[in-house]
Structures are given as structure tokens and as C-alpha cells.
Amino acid sequence: MVWWRQPHLLRRTFLLAGSGSILLGALTGRGARGREDAPAAVHGPKIAGLPRDSSGVVNSGLAFGTRGEVDHAANGFDPHALLTDFDYGTVSRLPDGRRLREYEVVVVDKTIEIAPGLYFPAWTYNGRVPGPTLRAVEGDRIRIRFVNGGSMPHTMHFHGIHSARMDGIPGAGEAAPGETFVYEFDALPFGCHLYHCHSMPVKRHIHRGLYGAFIVDPDPERHPDQREVALSRLAGTEENARWQEFVMVMNGFDTNFDEENEIYAVNTVAFAYADKPIPIERKRPVRIYLINVTEFDPVNSFHLHGNFFDYYDHGTTLTPTLRTVDTIMQCQAQRGILEFTFQDHEPGLYMFHAHQSEFTELGWMGFFDVREQVA
Amino acid sequence: MSRARLLAFLGVALLVVATGWAMWWLRPVERLAGDAPPVEEIVVERTELDDEGILLTLRADGSEPVRIAQIQVDGAYWRFEQNPPGPIGRLQTVQVRIPYPWEPGALHRILIITQTGLSFEHVVEVALPTPAPGAMEFAALGLLGVMIGVVPVAIGMLSYPLLIRWGQRGLPYLLALTVGLLLFLLFDTLDEGFEFVALAPPGLGAGTLFGLLTLLTTGILLFVGRWGAGGTLEGVRLATFVALGIGLHNFGEGLAVGAAFTAGEVALAGFLILGFTLHNLTEGVGIVAPMIGRGPRAWVFPALLLLAGLPTVPGAWLGAFAVTPFWVAVCFAIAAGAILQVVIEITLYLLRRYEAAYASPAVLSGLATGVGIMYATALFVPL
Numbered sequence: 029m030v031w032w033r034q035p036h037l038l039r040r041t042f043l044l045a046g047s048g049s050i051l052l053g054a055l056t057g058r059g060a061r062g063r064e065d066a067p068a069a070v071h072g073p074k075i076a077g078l079p080r081d082s083s084g085v086v087n088s089g090l091a092f093g094t095r096g097e098v099d100h101a102a103n104g105f106d107p108h109a110l111l112t113d114f115d116y117g118t119v120s121r122l123p124d125g126r127r128l129r130e131y132e133v134v135v136v137d138k139t140i141e142i143a144p145g146l147y148f149p150a151w152t153y154n155g156r157v158p159g160p161t162l163r164a165v166e167g168d169r170i171r172i173r174f175v176n177g178g179s180m181p182h183t184m185h186f187h188g189i190h191s192a193r194m195d196g197i198p199g200a201g202e203a204a205p206g207e208t209f210v211y212e213f214d215a216l217p218f219g220c221h222l223y224h225c226h227s228m229p230v231k232r233h234i235h236r237g238l239y240g241a242f243i244v245d246p247d248p249e250r251h252p253d254q255r256e257v258a259l260s261r262l263a264g265t266e267e268n269a270r271w272q273e274f275v276m277v278m279n280g281f282d283t284n285f286d287e288e289n290e291i292y293a294v295n296t297v298a299f300a301y302a303d304k305p306i307p308i309e310r311k312r313p314v315r316i317y318l319i320n321v322t323e324f325d326p327v328n329s330f331h332l333h334g335n336f337f338d339y340y341d342h343g344t345t346l347t348p349t350l351r352t353v354d355t356i357m358q359c360q361a362q363r364g365i366l367e368f369t370f371q372d373h374e375p376g377l378y379m380f381h382a383h384q385s386e387f388t389e390l391g392w393m394g395f396f397d398v399r400e401q402v403a
Numbered sequence: 404m405s406r407a408r409l410l411a412f413l414g415v416a417l418l419v420v421a422t423g424w425a426m427w428w429l430r431p432v433e434r435l436a437g438d439a440p441p442v443e444e445i446v447v448e449r450t451e452l453d454d455e456g457i458l459l460t461l462r463a464d465g466s467e468p469v470r471i472a473q474i475q476v477d478g479a480y481w482r483f484e485q486n487p488p489g490p491i492g493r494l495q496t497v498q499v500r501i502p503y504p505w506e507p508g509a510l511h512r513i514l515i516i517t518q519t520g521l522s523f524e525h526v527v528e529v530a531l532p533t534p535a536p537g538a539m540e541f542a543a544l545g546l547l548g549v550m551i552g553v554v555p556v557a558i559g560m561l562s563y564p565l566l567i568r569w570g571q572r573g574l575p576y577l578l579a580l581t582v583g584l585l586l587f588l589l590f591d592t593l594d595e596g597f598e599f600v601a602l603a604p605p606g607l608g609a610g611t612l613f614g615l616l617t618l619l620t621t622g623i624l625l626f627v628g629r630w631g632a633g634g635t636l637e638g639v640r641l642a643t644f645v646a647l648g649i650g651l652h653n654f655g656e657g658l659a660v661g662a663a664f665t666a667g668e669v670a671l672a673g674f675l676i677l678g679f680t681l682h683n684l685t686e687g688v689g690i691v692a693p694m695i696g697r698g699p700r701a702w703v704f705p706a707l708l709l710l711a712g713l714p715t716v717p718g719a720w721l722g723a724f725a726v727t728p729f730w731v732a733v734c735f736a737i738a739a740g741a742i743l744q745v746v747i748e749i750t751l752y753l754l755r756r757y758e759a760a761y762a763s764p765a766v767l768s769g770l771a772t773g774v775g776i777m778y779a780t781a782l783f784v785p786l
Contacts, residue, residue, distance in 0.1 A: 079502065091456075091482045091502040094473050143480075145472035145518050283520025290475075290516060298480070389479030 093299050094391070096144030100297075103140050105156040107293075107300035111274040114163040114243070114263065117170075128169045129215075131162055135178040135225075135238070142281050142291050143298040143391065150237035151178055151225070157296045158277040158321070159223070159240030163263060166218040166247040172211040176203035182233065183209075185226035186242055187361060189216040197226045218246040218261075220317045220343030220363045222277075235282060235323040237296075241275045243317055246346060254346040261315075261346075272308060273315045278330070278358070278382070278392065280322045287324050292382065292392035301394025305377055307402045308370060314396075316366040317343070320358035328392075329357040330366065331383040337368035355383050370398045441467040443517050446604040447525040448496065448727040451533040456502040457513070459525070460727070463491035464606035475514040476503045494606050505530045536724045544661060544719045551660065551679035552653045552715025557708050558680075559687015566688075566695055574695055575757050576769040581645065581689035582749050583773020588652050588686075589742045591781070593617075595659060596735030602728035609729055613736045620740025621747070628748065635755075636748045639703055641693040646711040648745045649686045651738035653711065657718020658731045678783030685776050686711060693749070 079090040100106040117129035133153050140150045140157060153159025164170055176182050181204050185196035190213035193200055203209040225238035248258040259267040279296060280289030291298045308314060320328040331354060338348035339356050343365040350356065356364065370378070381393035425431070442465045449460035457476070463469040468490035474483050483501040491497050505511055511527040534540040566577060596613055603609035628636050628644050636644065656679075690707050722731070753766065 079504075088504065092479065093482060094480045095482045143473055145470060146516060146520060147472075147518050148520060281520075283516065284522045286522075290514075290520065290522060386478055390475070391480065 092389070093302065094143045094146075097303075098141045098144050098297050098300070103156075103297075104138075105296075107295040107297045108304065108306070110156070110158070110161075110295045111276070111306065113161060114275075115160040116163055116263070122169055126167070126169055127165065128171060129164050130171045130173070131160075132173045132175065133159065133184060134175040135182045137178050140237075140296070142283075142293065142296055146283060146291070148237075148281050148283055148291075151180070151182070151233065152237050153184075153240055157237035157239075158279065158319075159238070161241040161243060161275045161317075162223070163243045163245065164215040165245045165262065166215060166250060168215040168244075170211070170213055170215050174201075174203055174209045174211060176205055176207055176209075179205055180233075181205070181227045182238060183226045184211060184223050186211070186213070186223045187221045188213065188242065188244070190214075195226075196223075198228055202227055215244045217344050218244045220319065220340075220365050222319045222321065222361060222363060224321065224361075231323055234321060235280075237279075239277065239279070239319075239321040241277060241317060241319055243275070243343075251346060257346040270312055271315045272312050273317070274306065275317045276319070276330075278318070278320045278322055278328045280324065280387075280392075282324065289322070289324055289390065292322070292328075292387040292390045294392060294394065298391025299393065301380075305395035305397035308396045308398045309402045310373065310375060310398050310400055311371050313367060313369040313371075317363070318356075318358070318366055319363035320360055322360060322387075325384070325387075327357045327359050327384075328387065329355060329383045331355040331381055332366075332368065333379040334373065335368055335370065335378060337366045340365040340367075357383075370396070373398060375399050441465055441519065443467075443469050443519065443521050444605060445469060445471075445491075445515050445517070445523040446602070446728075447513075447515075447523075448602075448604075448729075450525070450527055452505055452527070452530055453533055453535070456500065457505055457511070457527075459499045459501070459513070460496055461491070461499060461515070462494060462496045462604045462727075464493060464604045468492050470518040471499070471515055472518045472520075473516045474499065474501060475512075475516070476501060477512055478514075494604065507531060534723055540723070541720060544723055545716050547660070548657050548716030548719040549712075551683065552657065553708065553712035555680040555683035556649070556687040556690070556712040559684045559689075560691050560704055560708060562688050563691040563694075563704070566691065569695075571696055573765075574692070575753065575763065576765040577688070577692040577695065578749055578753050579766040579769025580685075580773040581692045582746055582753070583770040583775075584685050584689050584777050585645070585648065585742050585746045585749070585773075586770075587774050587777035587781075588649070589739060589746060591777075592652055592655060592735050592739040592742060595655065596732050596739060599728040599732040599735065603732055604729070607729055609732045613732055616733060616736035617740040617743065620737045621743040624741055624744040625747065628744065635752075637693065637752055637756075638697040639694055639699050641745075641748060641752065642690055642699075642703075642707060643710070644741075644748060645693065645745045646690045646707040648738070648741035649690065649711040650714045651734075651741045653683070653686075654714035654718040655731070655735045655738045657715035657720075658722035658726055658734055659718075660715075661719040661722020661724070662726065662728075662731060663722075678780070681780040681783050682777065683712075685773070685780070689773075693752075 079087055081087045081090065115131060117131045120128045120130070122128050136152050136155045138150055138152050138155055139147050140152070142148045150157050172184065174184050181202050183196040183198070183202045194211050194213050195201060196211065201209050201211060221242040221244060223240055223242050225233040227233050245262045246258040248255045248262060251258045256267065259265045260271060262268055276294045278294055280293070281291040282288060283290040294301065318330055322328045336352045336354045339350040339353060341349040341364045343363070356366070358364065375398045377395040377397055379393065379395055381388040444464035446462050446464070447459050448462050451458040470490045471485060473480055475481065481501050481503050483499050486498045486500070501513070505527070507530055509530050511530055513525045513527070515523045515525070534544070566573070600609040600613050624644065628640070690711055694703070
């Protein structure tokens, strides 16, 4: 819980708030109380109706946000665990010496709690939304055993380089309920990618939760000129271990099926990283794999408070495509890598959110909790 | 006889057992509905705005208890306290307190989202502080009630001396005018009543009740009106029932005005008073018309004035501080029934007394004038 969302403060403040009687404005000609407040903000008396914390400091965020807590255990996934949960698959060698990564992905229909007390009938890959973050290395052979345990036909359509047969669209790699399909292709190009269901109607299949991150780390051997950068991106290296890497899938949920989202989030649960900020070790750099799968809205965005970052659109380059920005936007399926550091900052809570204020206030916001040490 | 009883008993028992077995064994409802999500309905019955934010009184309806998951105000999630907490049973009410910094004069949209993701929107058209039930507010609303209810009717009734001078010749015209204005009020009452029917929770069956109550009221008043009067209703007695019908209508009007103040829907109090004055003026004429040539005593006039005009005052109080759309609809149904009764009575009186004259130019032009004046003056009422 963050300072501005503590319920006991909220309760106390509003119970203490004075109840100066309001006259029938229209007849008596007197306006509402609380409009006469502005100039007195610093030294004036406490004015009824303004939310203040226990020390008397005004705080308009006291009552903002969702109420209650999501049962992550019942959901089967925790948004905090999703941030760093990479699935490297089962690794083996092919006869020609190449690395083979094998994954199994099962579609499961599952009701998930996307905000406290609010349930959504999701279609999931492996019981979680977003689906597993599949991580491989540039040039690996990928083999995915795709089992459709759902009630509709589904596919896995990868944003990557593959043959038409492996495209994961109706007619090429679609599995009926109960059926299995095996996708096989090379992990190319390196970058921050995604996969999603491409069965018709696509809008509904994506919106119901069938999407996930597909990250291809660069192979340093193929990039001798930028070997150091590539090594920092490659999971398992000493250079990479320095980084604090997080996967963030920007999504939304239309709970009443009116083609507008009632909930916006990163990794599904509204305000998950506001209620419980993401701990960051001040001195270590941060890398975010950011993917937008939001339905119904043309773009989504990411804005970082008090800091700037370098951005690699699609993650397919080793030099930034944008330098020193604090806001980027992505259309649906657009993705990229953000790199930044708080090493010159003082510890504290640094907000991040979509800079569509609408999305922010409907759940897509969070905090980095920058500390000297992260346990 | 006992054999017939036994047969009847056995028949009923057999039916009950057979139906029970069929429901339990064949499960027709489950077969038809499958695992369809529960039907849910939430209706906001009262909105109050004060220093501490927004206070909603909600009534739930549905096939299962409704759980409120989250609430958005103006497209942002806002924390709230529900009292009593937990699921809301069918037709039960709860209060929801949202500490939202509402803005005087602004429009606010509230979206209540249930656990199944269904959403119910409630719009506060113009946010104004809800009058707290203090002495000052009662006095202010009471004064408003007098201004829109009693004063215009009094002015209308003051036309009596003029009307007497006109004498018996003008009576068919005046009575027809009264019927015209009452017809207008009847449809106006029905119209307003159905607006509140629409706001009431569907589970309460307010629409059906509205129709039945209207007709029931008419029937009862027709009976009461003629009790001991030898089957005719005229003179002061007829005027009394006209005043009663108008009074009930004005009570409903008061409820609507009071409720509108609470809901922040009245922006132009001055214009409202002017409109009602013009509008209700004609009502006074209608009340005195049946007494022309009957030489009523002087006290009759203030008595009828209070009967017709004063109900606006308690109406405004109740509307502002207590009443829900369902009860407003009930009040309008009773008012419509009372108006229908006097429409019937005056029409019968006209027919009986001026036998062949019911289609005369005097009657038709009176009707048209009554309806016309009421319609035209209604245009001045901004509600």
C-alpha cells in the first residue's frame, strides 16, 4: 500500500471533515462551500471536503483508485511475478548443432479477477493473462506444442519471421477445441515481440486475453561491433545480470462488452503496481520490455515520472531509435525496449502510467519504489 | 361432497408432486438458461451531494444478489463505502458513499460496475449541494411551494367576481374550459408519472401499479363524491373535487420540484416560479367555475385554495428529503385518478345540464381554450 492510498487515512479524513450546512443554493443565492478554499491552501483553516492525510496535508489521491484487493492466488498468477517470469523452454541440440527450444502452451478458459471483486471471463494461454513470456536467443529453433483446451478454435500467431504454414491464422495453424498444433520456426529477428491468437473474430480473441510476450535476445556472436550491448541483452550473461528487467504488457478489459474498456492495466490487474510498487535498486539499470495489446483504442502509451529513457522500437536494434524521452506511444502490437537508470536520483516513489489520463484513472498506473537495496 | 373434496385434494397434490418432479428431474430452467450469467439491475433512487462527496441510494434487482465491484466517477475509479456491505439482495437498498470532489454546476457520470462486469450509469445533470433537512431549508422549500402552488391558484380564483358578472350564459364555456385544463393536467400527470415509473426498479412493477392505482382512485372518488348526493355532483361539492384533483396533482408537482432540487436539476428557480404561476393560474379559474350562480359562502374560497394549492408544500419537502421515484410515481397515479374523476363528473354535468349543447361552439371553444392556455403556459415551466 502506498501512502496516498491508505484506507485508514481516507476514513479518518472524511469522518473528520466538517459538515458545515449547505443552504439551498438556488434560493438563498449562496454557492457551495469549498469553492472559497483556493487561496487559503497553505496556512488557512482546514476546509471541509478537501481530502487531507493524517498530518493535514492535502491529498487528492486519497480516495482515488479501486477498492479492495485481488486474490492473486485464486487467479493463479501475480502481476509482480509476471514482470520477471521468463519461460526459456526446454533446451536441447539439433543434429546440426543448433539450439532447439521446446515449449508447451495450453489454452484454458478461465474467469480472472482483473480488479478487486471484478471478474472477467478470460481465454488464457497457460491459465494466465498475459500468457507466458517466451524468451529465446536469436537463431534458436523454436518448437511450440500448442494444445487448445478452450471452447473455441484458437491459434498462436507470432510476430516474427516464419513461413506461411506457421503463421497461426485461420487455415494455417489453427487448432479446434481439443486439438493440438505444433509451430516450428527460427527465433528471428532479435527484439521484443509478441504472440496472440489470430482466430476470427480477432478483436474478441485478443481482447479476451490471448496474447503474450515473445522476446528474442541478440546473439553476441552475430554482432561483433556491438558485442557489449548484445551481451547486456542476453539472458544468463554477467552483463545482463546487472539489469533489472521487467515485462510489461499494456492491456485492457471490456467487462460489459460495449467495445470500450472498463479496465486498463499493465499485466492485467488494475492499479497492481500502484497498490504495491515495483522495487528498484537505485544503482542498477532498468530495462522494460513494453508491449501494447490494448483493444478498441488506437494507441496506448508509457510515461515515466522524474526521469528519461532510451527507446528501442520493436527492440530490433542495438542502438536506441529514440533517445532521452519520457513518453512513447505504441499502436496495438507495437512494442519496444525502454532503458533507464535511477542511479543519480534520490530514493522514492516514481510514478509511471499511460499518458492517456483516461487509461491512467481506469487502472493503468504504477510506481517504481527506488531504494538503495532490494531484498 | 366429501368425495368431491377428496378428488380435488388428490388432483392438487398430484399436480404439485408432478411439477416438483419435473422441475427437479428434467430441470427445464437450467436446460434453457445453460450457465448464463445472472441477470443484474441496479437503480439509483437518490443522489445526495455534500461536503463529503456523493451519497447514492441504490436498489438492486436480479436473479441473484448483486455485488458491486467498483465504481467510476467521470471515468476514474474511486473508492467508496457501501452500507450495509456485501451482496445486495433482490429489491434491497444500500447506501454508497463516494468521497469524490464534485464540482458545483458540473455534470458528473457515475458508473457502477458489478462483479460480473456489467455497468450501470447514473448521471448527475447539474451538481448542486443537496439541501440538508434544516429549518432554513424547510422554510425555503415551503416558500417555494407556496409561490408555485398557492399564489397562482389564489390569483385564478380571484376571477370569480368577474365570472359572476358574465353569469349563466358563460357557464358552459367556463366548465368546458375547466375540462380542457383538467384534460391537460391528466395527460401531464400521466406523462410525469411514467417518467418516474421509468426511474423505479423494474422489479417493483411500478408501471402496472400506476395504471391500476389511477383507475382505482377514479373509482373510489366517483363513489365517495356521489355518496349522499343523490347521484349528482355539482356546485360547491363539484368544486371541492376539482380542487382535490388539482391539489393531488400539485402535491406530485411539489414532489417533482423537490426531487429536482435534490438531484441538482433546477438551475433557474426564478424562471420556474414564473412558469408555474402562469400555468397554475388557470387552475384557480377551473375551481371556481362550478360555483357560479350557487352563492357559495366566503370561507369556501380559502378552504378550496388550501386544498388545491397547499399540497405543493409538503410535496416539495418530501421530494427534497425523502421520496424515491417509486413513491413519486404512486403519487402521480393517485393524482391522475383524481383528475380523471373530475373530468368525468364535469363532463356528465355539462351533458345533463345543457343537454344538446355539448357540441356547441361555446363548449368546443372552452375546451380548446383550456387545453391551449395550459399548453402555452407549460412552455414557461423549465422542468
